Structures are given as C-alpha cells and as structure tokens.
Amino acid sequence: MSLITATNLAKSFDPVDIFEGISLSIPQRARIAIVGANGVGKTTLLRILIGQDFPSSGSVQHAKDLSIGYLPQEATLVSQGTLWSHCLAVFEEIIEMQAELEACMAAMSDPEQAETALARYGGLEQSFEQRGGYTYEVQIKQTLSGLGFDERDYHRPITQLSGGQRTRALLAKILLENPDVMMLDEPTNHLDIQAVEWLEAFLKDWNGALVVVSHDRYFLDQVASTIWEMTPSVEVYRGNYSAYLTQREERYARRLAEYEAQTAFIEKEQEFIRRNIAGQNTNQAKGRQRRLERLLEDARLAPPPNEPRRMHIRLNTQGRSGDLVLRTHNLQVGYHDEGQPLFDCPDLILQRQECAAIIGPNGAGKTTFLKTILEQTPPYTGKTQLGASLVIGYFAQAHEGLNPNKSLMDEIQGVAPNMLPAEIRHYLAKFLFTGDDVFRKVSTLSGGERGRLALAKLSLSDANLLLLDEPTNHLDLPTQEVLESVLSNFPGTILLVSHDRYLIDSLASQIWEVDPQGKTLHVFKGSYTQYKAHTLKLQELQSGDGSGESKAAKRATKSVPGQSPTRTLSKHERKVIQARLAIIEKRIQALEIDQAHISSVLENPPSDANEVLRLGEAYVALQKQVEDLLVEWSALGEKLAS
Numbered sequence: 001m002s003l004i005t006a007t008n009l010a011k012s013f014d015p016v017d018i019f020e021g022i023s024l025s026i027p028q029r030a031r032i033a034i035v036g037a038n039g040v041g042k043t044t045l046l047r048i049l050i051g052q053d054f055p056s057s058g059s060v061q062h063a064k065d066l067s068i069g070y071l072p073q074e075a076t077l078v079s080q081g082t083l084w085s086h087c088l089a090v091f092e093e094i095i096e097m098q099a100e101l102e103a104c105m106a107a108m109s110d111p112e113q114a115e116t117a118l119a120r121y122g123g124l125e126q127s128f129e130q131r132g133g134y135t136y137e138v139q140i141k142q143t144l145s146g147l148g149f150d151e152r153d154y155h156r157p158i159t160q161l162s163g164g165q166r167t168r169a170l171l172a173k174i175l176l177e178n179p180d181v182m183m184l185d186e187p188t189n190h191l192d193i194q195a196v197e198w199l200e201a202f203l204k205d206w207n208g209a210l211v212v213v214s215h216d217r218y219f220l221d222q223v224a225s226t227i228w229e230m231t232p233s234v235e236v237y238r239g240n241y242s243a244y245l246t247q248r249e250e251r252y253a254r255r256l257a258e259y260e261a262q263t264a265f266i267e268k269e270q271e272f273i274r275r276n277i278a279g280q281n282t283n284q285a286k287g288r289q290r291r292l293e294r295l296l297e298d299a300r301l302a303p304p305p306n307e308p309r310r311m312h313i314r315l316n317t318q319g320r321s322g323d324l325v326l327r328t329h330n331l332q333v334g335y336h337d338e339g340q341p342l343f344d345c346p347d348l349i350l351q352r353q354e355c356a357a358i359i360g361p362n363g364a365g366k367t368t369f370l371k372t373i374l375e376q377t378p379p380y381t382g383k384t385q386l387g388a389s390l391v392i393g394y395f396a397q398a399h400e401g402l403n404p405n406k407s408l409m410d411e412i413q414g415v416a417p418n419m420l421p422a423e424i425r426h427y428l429a430k431f432l433f434t435g436d437d438v439f440r441k442v443s444t445l446s447g448g449e450r451g452r453l454a455l456a457k458l459s460l461s462d463a464n465l466l467l468l469d470e471p472t473n474h475l476d477l478p479t480q481e482v483l484e485s486v487l488s489n490f491p492g493t494i495l496l497v498s499h500d501r502y503l504i505d506s507l508a509s510q511i512w513e514v515d516p517q518g519k520t521l522h523v524f525k526g527s528y529t530q531y532k533a534h535t536l537k538l539q540e541l542q543s544g545d546g547s548g549e550s551k552a553a554k555r556a557t558k559s560v561p562g563q564s565p566t567r568t569l570s571k572h573e574r575k576v577i578q579a580r581l582a583i584i585e586k587r588i589q590a591l592e593i594d595q596a597h598i599s600s601v602l603e604n605p606p607s608d609a610n611e612v613l614r615l616g617e618a619y620v621a622l623q624k625q626v627e628d629l630l631v632e633w634s635a636l637g638e639k640l641a642s
Contacts, residue, residue, distance in 0.1 A: 001027070001028060001063065001624075002025040002026060002027050002063070002620065002623065002624070002627075003026050003027065003028060003030075003062070003063045003066055003180060003181055003209055004025065004026040004049055004060065004061070004062055004063070004066070004181065005024075005025045005026075005060070005061045005620055005623075006022060006023060006024050006025070006048075006049060006058065006059070006060045006061075007023050007058055007059050007060075007061075007616045007619065007620075008021060008022070008023055008057065008058040008059075008599070008616075009021075009022040009023070009045070009048060009055045009057070009058035009059075009060070010022070010055060010056045010057045010058055011041060011044055011045075011048065011053075011055050011056050012056045018040075018041040018044055018232060019040070019041045019044075019045070019230065019232035019233065020057075020232075020233075021233055021599060022045070022058070022233060022234050023058075023595075023598075023599055023619055024228070024234060024236075024623075025620065025623045025624075025627075026049075026181065026209055026211060027209065027627045028209055029207065029208070029209055030209040030210060030211065030225075030226065031203075031209075031210050031223055031224050031225040031226060032209075032210065032211045032212070032224065032225075032226045032227075032228055033211075033212050033213075033214065033220045033223070033224035033226070033227050033228070033241065034046070034211065034212070034213045034228045034230060035213075035220070035227060035228070035229050035230070035241070035244070035477055036229055036230035036231060036232070036476075036477075037476050037477075037478055038448055038476040040230045040231070040232045041230060041232050042185075042213045042230055043072075043073065043185055043213065045230070046070070046183050046185055046211065046213060048060060049183065049211070050068050050070050050183055052070070059616075063180075066180050066181065067177070067179040067180045067181070068179055068180065068181045068182075068183060069174035069175075069177055069179035069181070069182045069183070070174075070182075070183045070184075070185075071167070071170060071171050071174055071182075071183070071184045071185055071187055072185050073167075073185045073186045073189065074163060074167060075163075075166045075167040075169070075170040077158060077161075077166040077167075077169060077170050078158075079158040079159075080157070080158070080159070081157070081158060082154070082155045082156060082157055082158065083144070083149065083153055083154055083155070083156055083158060083161065083169055084140070084154040084155055086158055086169055086173060087140045087143070087144065087169075087172055087173055087176055088140065089173075090173060090176045090177050091132075091136045091176075093131075094128065094131055094132065094133050094136055097124060097127065097128045097131075097133060098128065098133060100124060101121060101124055101125060101128060104117045104118075104120050104121040104124065105117075105121065108121070139176060140172075140176065143172045143175050143176055144172055146195065146198035146199070146202065147168045147171060147172050147191065147195050147198070147199070148168065148191060148192060148194070148195040148361070148362070149165075149168070149172075153165070163190075164189070164190030165190070167189070167190050168190055168191070168195075171184070171187055175202065178206075178208065179208060180208055180209065181208060181209045181210075181211065182206075182208060182209070182210050182211070182212075183211050183212075184210070184211070184212045184213070184214075185212075185213045186213060186214055186215065187199065187212065187214065188214060188216045188219050188499075191499075192360075192361045192362045192499055193359055193360075193361075193499050193501065194361060196216065196219055196499070196501075199219075200219060200222040200223055203223045204222070204223065210223065212224070215472070215474075215475065215476060215477055215480065216500065216501075216502075217241050217477065217480065217500075217502035218500070218501035218502040218505070219501075220240060220241035221240045221241045221242055221502070222240070224240050224241060225238070225239065225240065225634075226238060226239075227239070227240075227241065227243075227244040229244070229248070231305055235248075235251075236592075237251075238630070252304055255301075255304040256304050258301060259301045259302075259303050259304060262300075262301050266292065266295070266296070269288055269291075269292045270292070272285065272288060273285045273288055273289050273292070277289070309432060310478050310479070310482050311430065311431050311432055311452060311455075311478075311479050311482050311483075312430040312431075312482075313430065313431070313455060313456075313459050313482060313483065313486050314459060314486070315458075315459055315463075315466075315486055315487070315490050315492075316459075316462050317391070317462060317463065317464040317490075317491055317492045318391045318462035318463070318464065319389055319391070319464065320352075320389065320464065321352055321387055321388065321389045321390050321391075321464045321465060321492065321493065322352065322387040322388035322389055322390075323351060323352050323387070324349070324351065324352075324387045324388075325350045325351060325352055325354070325386070325387045325390065325465055325493045326348065326349070326350040326373065326384065326385070326386060326387065326495070327347070327348065327349055327350075327384075327385045327387075328345050328347055328348040328382065328383070328384050328385070329347055329382055329383050329385070330347070330381060330382035330383070331344070331345040331347075331348070331372075331379055331381070331382035331383065331384060332344050332345070332379065332380040332381040332382055333345065333365050333368055333369050333372050333379065333380060334365065334368070334380040335368075335377070335380070336378075336380065341380040341381070341519065342364070342365035342368060342380075342514075342516070342519070343364070343365055343514055343515070343516065343518075343519045343520050343521055344519060344520045344521070345369075345382070345520075345521045346520075346521065346523060348512070348521075348523065350493065350495065350510075351493075352387075352492075352493055353491065353492065353493055354493055354494075354509045354510060355487075355493070355494040355495075355496060355507040355508050355509050355510070356494075356495050356496070356508065356509070356510040356511075356512050357496045357497075357498060357504040357507065357508035357510070357511055357512065357528065358370075358495070358496065358497045358512045358513075358514065359497075359498075359499075359504070359511060359512070359513050359514070360513055360514030360515065360516065361514075361516060363516070364514040364515075364516040365514060365516070366469075366497045366514055367397060367469055367497065369497075369514070369521075370394075370467050370469055370495065370497060372384060373386070373467065373495070374392070374394060374467065386465075389464075390464060390465050391461065391462060391463045391464050391465065392463055392465045392466075392467065393458050393461040393463030393465070393466045393467070394458075394466075394467045394469075395454055395455070395458050395466070395467070395468045395469060395471050396454070396469055397469040397470040397473065397497070399450045399451070399453075399454050401454065401457065402442045402450060402453060402454060402457075403442060404441065404442045404443035405441065405442070405443065406441070406442055407438070407439050407440060407441055407442070408428055408433055408437065408438045408439070408440060408442070408453060409421065409424055409425075409428075409438050409439060411442065411453060411456075411457060412424045412427060412428065412456065412457065412460070415457050415460045415461070416460050424438070425438050427456070428456065430456075431452045431453065431455065431456045432452060433449075433452070433453070446474070447473065447474030448474040448475055448476060448479070450474070451471070451472075451473060451474050451475050451479075452475070452479065455471070455483070463492065464491075464492035464493065465492055465493045465494075465495070466487075466490065466492065466493070466494045466495070466496075467495045468494065468495070468496045468497065468498070469497045470497060470498055470499065470500075471483060471496075471498065471503075472498065472500045472503055480500070480502075480503070483503075484502070484503055484506050484507075487503075487506075487507055488506060488507060494507060496508065501528055504528045505527055505528040505529055508527055508528055509525075509526070509527070510523065510524065510525055510526070511523075511524040511526070511527075511528060511531040512524075513531075574640065577636050577639060577640050578640070580636060581633060581636055581637065581640070584629050584632060584633045584636075585633070587629055588626055588629050588630070588633070591622050591625055591626050591629075592626065594622055595619055595622050595623065595626075598615050598618060598619045598622070599619070601615060
C-alpha cells in the first residue's frame with residue numbers, strides 16, 4: 001500500500017517551469033533518496049508531497065490518518081521552552097497518564113477509594129508501560145546524545161541555540177514522534193561523523209518510510225534503497241547511491257546507443273525512399289515511407305537528455321615538493337589564553353603525494369590544527385616543520401579568503417593580475433558563473449557558490465600542498481563528483497578536514513582522528529574503510545571476555561529455539577532463484593514501460609475527466625505491482641547471498 005501518491009505534478013514560478021509530469025508513490029518502509037543539481041526542485045517537491053506547497057497542476061493523495069515528520073534545511077524553530085521540554089512535548093499523553101497513575105496511587109491510601117483506584121490503576125499501568133511510559137526519558141537522552149547534544153544543553157532555552165542546533169533539535173523531535181513518513185531535507189548538514197553514523201543506525205532499524213534529500217553520498221549509500229534523480233523529471237534507480245552511479249552510466253549509454261541506431265535506420269530508410277520513390281521500386285519505397293511515418297509519429301526516440309553543466313577544474317602544481325612534507329615534534333594544539341591544550345599530537349610525518357584526513361567531532365580543534373600548520377596560530381607547545389619547495393593552497397571552511405565587498409571578477413583578478421577581463425569571464429564560466437554573475441558581490445553568493453569561487457581561486461595557486469577544510473560543504477552532488485575526481489588525480493599532497501566520508505574514503509591514505517575526551521590525536525595508516533573495520537574489531541574485542549570473540553558474536557553462533565540453522569543452497573536451488581530473479585527483472589521493465597506510456601499520455605491529458613482518473617488509477621496499480629515484485633526481488637537476492 002502506498003502512503004503518498006502523486007500524479008502528473010508540475011510546478012512553475014512564472015515564467016520559469018521548475019518541473020512537470022512527475023508521477024510517483026511512496027510505499028511503506030520506503031528508503032528513497034532524491035538527488036539532482038541545486039535548483040532542480042528537490043525541496044519544492046518535498047514541500048508539495050507533504051502539503052506545505054501546491055503544484056501548478058497534478059495531485060497528491062495521502063493514506064488515511066498519515067503522520068508526516070518534515071525537517072527543512074534550516075529549522076525556523078520558535079519556542080520559549082528548553083531543549084528538554086521541546087522533546088518532552090512529544091510524550092504529552094504519556095506524561096498525563098503518569099500523573100493519573102500517581103493520583104491513583106495516592107487514592108489507594110484512602111479506604112473508601114482504594115478499590116476503585118486499584119482497578120483503574122491496573123489497566124492504566126499496563127497501557128502506560130506498552131506506550132513506553134518507563135522508557136521515554138531514556139529515549140530522549142539517547143536521541144539528543146546521538147545527535148551530538150551534551151547534557152549541559154538539555155536545559156538551555158531554544159532561543160539560545162544556534163541555527164544548526166535548532167535544526168538538530170527539530171530532527172530529535174521528529175525521530176521521537178515516530179511518524180509514518182519522514183521527509184528529511186539535508187539532515188546531515190549540522191552533524192559530525194559520529195552523529196551521522198548514529199542517525200544511519202537509527203534509520204536502518206526504523207519501521208517507517210523515509211524520503212531524504214542529501215548531498216552526503218556516504219549517508220545515501222547507507223540508508224537509501226531507491227534513488228529518485230530529478231532532471232527535472234524523475235528517473236528511478238534501484239539500489240543505493242553507488243549503485244545509482246553505475247546504473248546511470250549504463251542507462252545513458254543504452255539510451256544513446258538506441259537513439260543512434262534508430263537515427264541511422266531512419267536516415268537509411270529516407271535515403272532509400274528518396275532514390276526509389278519515382279523509380280522501378282516505387283511501391284516498395286511507398287511502403288517503407290508509410291512505415292517510417294508511423295515510426296516517426298508513434299515510436300520516435302527522443303535523444304537522451306544532455307548531461308547537466310558541470311564545473312571544470314584543474315589543479316596544477318608548481319614544481320615538485322620535497323619527499324617530507326610535514327613533521328611535528330611534541331606538538332600540542334590549542335590557545336594559551338584558554339589555559340590548556342585542545343589535544344596532543346604524536347610525532348606526525350606526512351610524505352609527498354599522501355593524503356591525511358583529519359576527522360573528529362565539531363569543536364574538537366581540527367581547523368585550529370590546520371591553522372597551526374599554516375603558522376596562523378602558534379602551537380600550544382612543540383613545533384611543526386614544513387618540507388622544502390612547498391607551495392601551499394588553503395581552502396578555508398568559512399571562506400575567510402573571500403572579500404564580501406568584492407565582485408567575482410575582482411576576486412580572480414586579485415590572484416591572477418595578468419588575466420584579461422575576457423579571460424577571467426571564460427575562466428569563471430568553468431565554475432558555472434556566467435553572464436552578469438561575474439559582476440555580483442561575494443556577499444550575495446550562496447554557500448555553494450562561495451565554495452565554487454574559493455575552488456576557482458585555489459586552482460590558480462599552483463599549490464603542491466593543499467590544506468582543505470570542508471571543501472564539499474554546500475556543493476551539489478555533481479560538483480562533489482567533479483572535485484573528488486580532480487583531487488584523486490592531484491599529483492601533490494593533501495591534508496583534508498572533512499565530514500564527507502565518501503571523499504575521505506576515496507582520497508585518504510592516513511586517518512588522523514581527534515579525540516576531544518582523551519585530548520589526543522590518533523593515527524591510522526590506511527583508508528577510511530580500513531579504519532572503520534579496525535575500529536569495529538576493537539569494539540568487538542572490548543565487548544568480549546578477552547578471548548577475541550565478542551559477546552554479540554557468541555550469541556550469533558548459538559542456535560535459536562524453534563529456528564533451524566541457515567542451510568547452504570544447492571546448485572539447483574540457486575539456478576531456480578536466479579531464473580526467477582531474471583523473470584522479475586523483465587516483468588518490472590515491462591511494467592515501467594507501461595507506466596512511462598501512461599505518464600506520456602497524462603502530459604497532454606484527455607478532456608474526459610473519467611479517463612484521466614482511470615489512467616491515474618492504472619498508474620497506481622502498476623506501481624503497486626512494481627513494489628510487490630521489488631519486495632520479492634529483494635528477498636530472493638538476500639536468500640541467494642546468504
């Protein structure tokens with residue numbers, strides 16, 4: 001059963017069409033991620049689906065009594081209460097039951113009321129327990145802690161929280177409310193890696209439906225099982241973000257090949273008709289002409305959509321640095337006026353062409369560490385030593401290197417004084433600034449635009465050592481993909497501070513983790529995937545009894561009463577499952593073709609309202625068949641993998 005169904009949605013802000021012809025449905029336990037370039041309409045689509053905005057045409061239907069939790073990118077949370085009372089409001093009915101239970105207990109001491117109070121107490125107490133009456137405070141603490149709040153924050157007024165903290169407070173309330181559907185718009189924007197990983201674990205175990213807009217590719221890999229790509233129409237891909245990337249390339253290549261093959265066939269037929277229409281083969285030519293006309297009218301393929309404009313960046317280096325790029329000795333990072341260091345560093349060594357990723361919670365001192373290396377902030381104690389022949393490029397998280405009062409042209413002129421105005425305009429176009437954009441003041445730019453301008457300046461530095469502080473913040477997914485590809489091929493050395501685990505996993509050869517509780521920095525030689533596996537193994541060892549086997553692992557090896565152990569499939573059984581999977585995939589393809597046909601008809605809907613209704617119902621029925629087949633496809637896939 002679908003929780004939300006949309007038919008032939010369109011949205012325009014005169015005279016600009018944002019999107020049109022979108023039909024979709026959200027089934028129970030959906031895990032859907034909406035991706036696409038900035039400005040394509042992802043947030044607008046979310047708002048239409050939940051009823052906070054209205055389509056220019058089309059309709060949205062909700063299941064009866066549907067509850068929806070919506071997290072906007074920036075929460076406009078207005079409350080006179082504290083963070084704790086904000087979360088406590090979710091459990092208002094339980095708190096009222098708790099007060100009634102206490103009243104019943106008090107009444108039991110009165111002989112005249114004892115019997116009635118006892119009878120009332122028994123039924124009420126059972127309902128109170130079933131609804132989580134004894135655990136709701138623990139739920140609140142776990143949720144707030146998981147999202148990065150300290151106990152000292154619990155009783156702070158909402159009015160004293162920062163914008164990012166207010167967004168996290170609203171997210172906490174949504175998670176505690178446990179709605180049927182959660183619509184989350186960039187939920188990881190204000191979370192550090194630890195909090196994002198907690199949210200991922202929460203969502204994996206949660207039973208509701210999820211629709212999320214996010215630029216966090218690693219997060220999408222963990223939580224999404226379906227990708228909706230807005231182009232601005234909606235293309236559906238099965239699987240997580242990494243699967244989507246592969247399928248997108250395959251789908252584009254297939255459509256291009258089909259289009260080129262049909263175009264070549266049409267040209268060949270037209271040439272035959274032209275040469276023979278008045279000759280001996282005139283009847284054959286006329287027959288071919290009729291068939292070609294039907295083809296052009298009914299089955300002419302549209303060319304595959306052009307790839308969206310992407311940023312073009314090159315990072316050249318000015319000469320080769322020495323093999324030793326960075327060394328530290330007895331280094332402590334921090335500020336003397338605070339009286340104690342933020343953390344101690346082991347003696348670090350960074351070699352040429354390595355990438356060290358610095359990770360840790362917000363406020364742990366990662367940016368301070370970069371500024372210490374740049375000699376913008378003196379060490380608390382100890383020293384840092386930079387290698388020979390270094391040209392340093394620094395990407396600041398807050399873009400401090402950009403002057404808000406200057407234009408984009410002025411900013412580029414400042415680092416490339418010999419470039420002519422026409423050359424600057426051409427250069428800025430590579431970073432998606434065209435037309436009059438180049439004369440805009442920096443103060444008018446969005447976060448993503450500032451990031452692209454900072455990258456434009458960085459690429460002119462010819463640096464062979466890059467210090468990057470959250471370089472993918474506010475960048476859309478296509479731009480992140482371009483930046484990742486460029487950095488992967490960068491011939492110099494990189495020191496990276498980031499919460500973008502996808503980028504870290506692609507680049508890092510070392511992980512430097514700042515531990516604010518232990519006030520130290522831990523070094524792991526290897527990729528982020530290897531680091532996570534190492535961390536998990538340590539946690540299992542610590543939770544075990546010293547034998548090297550964790551308690552969880554031991555429990556997993558014990559047989560469950562009434563449940564037979566997993567049996568290895570025979571070759572015959574595997575062949576049967578694989579054959580059924582192939583049938584399901586072909587059936588899904590056929591259903592999707594039928595859906596596409598209905599969608600194309602609804603683009604210019606018939607005048608008969610009943611016919612439009614029938615088409616909408618047929619589309620929903622087809623979607624239900626697709627969803628049922630996907631459930632079977634997933635179950636068989638898991639069985640095959642076991």
